[in-house]
Amino acid sequence: MCAVNSIGVIMPVITKTPTIAPMAKKECCGGSGEDRCHMGCELKGGCGHHGFGKRLIKTLIGILLVYLIVFVGTEIRNNGKKYLTIGKADKMERTIVVSGFGKVTGNNDIAVTTIGYSNTDKDVAKAQADNKKVMDQIMSELKSFNVADKDLQSNYTIYPDYNYTQQTGQQLLGYKVTNQLTIKIRDLSKIPQILSLAGKYGATEVSGLNFTIDDPENLKTDARAKALSDAKVKALYLSQKLGVHLGPVVSFNEYEGANDVYPMKVMSFSAAEGGGGPDSVASGSKDVVMNVSLTYEILP
Numbered sequence: 001m002c003a004v005n006s007i008g009v010i011m012p013v014i015t016k017t018p019t020i021a022p023m024a025k026k027e028c029c030g031g032s033g034e035d036r037c038h039m040g041c042e043l044k045g046g047c048g049h050h051g052f053g054k055r056l057i058k059t060l061i062g063i064l065l066v067y068l069i070v071f072v073g074t075e076i077r078n079n080g081k082k083y084l085t086i087g088k089a090d091k092m093e094r095t096i097v098v099s100g101f102g103k104v105t106g107n108n109d110i111a112v113t114t115i116g117y118s119n120t121d122k123d124v125a126k127a128q129a130d131n132k133k134v135m136d137q138i139m140s141e142l143k144s145f146n147v148a149d150k151d152l153q154s155n156y157t158i159y160p161d162y163n164y165t166q167q168t169g170q171q172l173l174g175y176k177v178t179n180q181l182t183i184k185i186r187d188l189s190k191i192p193q194i195l196s197l198a199g200k201y202g203a204t205e206v207s208g209l210n211f212t213i214d215d216p217e218n219l220k221t222d223a224r225a226k227a228l229s230d231a232k233v234k235a236l237y238l239s240q241k242l243g244v245h246l247g248p249v250v251s252f253n254e255y256e257g258a259n260d261v262y263p264m265k266v267m268s269f270s271a272a273e274g275g276g277g278p279d280s281v282a283s284g285s286k287d288v289v290m291n292v293s294l295t296y297e298i299l300p
Contacts, residue, residue, distance in 0.1 A: 094298040100231025108211035116180035116205035151184035223290035247297035257289030
């Protein structure tokens with residue numbers, strides 16, 4: 001741009017453009033612009049909270065890593081201890097084990113026998129009726145001997161009876177009815193009369209006599225007491241010989257031993273068939289045996 005001075009000389013005119021200071025850049029939360037800053041800060045709770053959140057997440061991750069490292073190390077250590085202690089007792093126990101034996105002999109007080117009748121007929125109803133007639137007579141006689149209902153138990157069966165031959169093949173002979181009555185005899189003096197019922201009414205099945213003790217619990221109690229006394233005597237003797245002091249019993253076990261039965265005379269079927277019964281019957285006796293095991297603690 002040019003201008004004419006007072007003497008008429010043309011001179012260039014230098015114009016100075018005013019300097020405009022740049023506007024301050026508003027930054028907030030990593031961005032610029034008033035609206036953007038305002039909205040971002042409101043959503044994140046302020047510019048400073050953004051950095052705090054990152055630090056908090058890093059801190060939590062660090063804590064979790066520390067816990068994970070401690071957990072893994074603990075598991076490795078525990079598993080190592082398990083492998084090192086396989087087959088080793090945690091603590092050597094100081095105990096002594098003794099056994100005891102007790103036996104009580106009791107007389108057999110009841111006898112058990114079985115009387116039964118079997119018959120076959122092609123008519124099932126007739127076979128049942130014939131069987132019932134025989135067994136009802138035996139049952140009536142037993143009641144007259146004061147045998148209680150609780151001491152009687154029946155085993156009743158019906159099944160077809162076949163006969164097989166090569167010429168005729170399988171043929172139905174009829175239906176076989178079997179009724180076996182198990183009798184518990186408490187009055188041993190009536191054994192001959194009861195057994196004679198088989199021959200009297202034509203029973204086809206008779207078992208021998210089995211003698212036993214009706215309620216052996218009292219004898220078991222006495223045998224157990226003897227076994228405990230036997231074990232205690234052994235424990236005292238061993239403690240004196242070993243020079244140790246016994247503490248309380250830490251465990252106890254018991255089991256029944258074999259019961260010995262003395263021989264007896266067994267009735268045969270032929271004797272009952274004659275109607276007179278056996279000449280004599282010996283009930284015998286039975287041994288009730290108990291064995292115990294005691295474990296004592298040895299005091300230091």
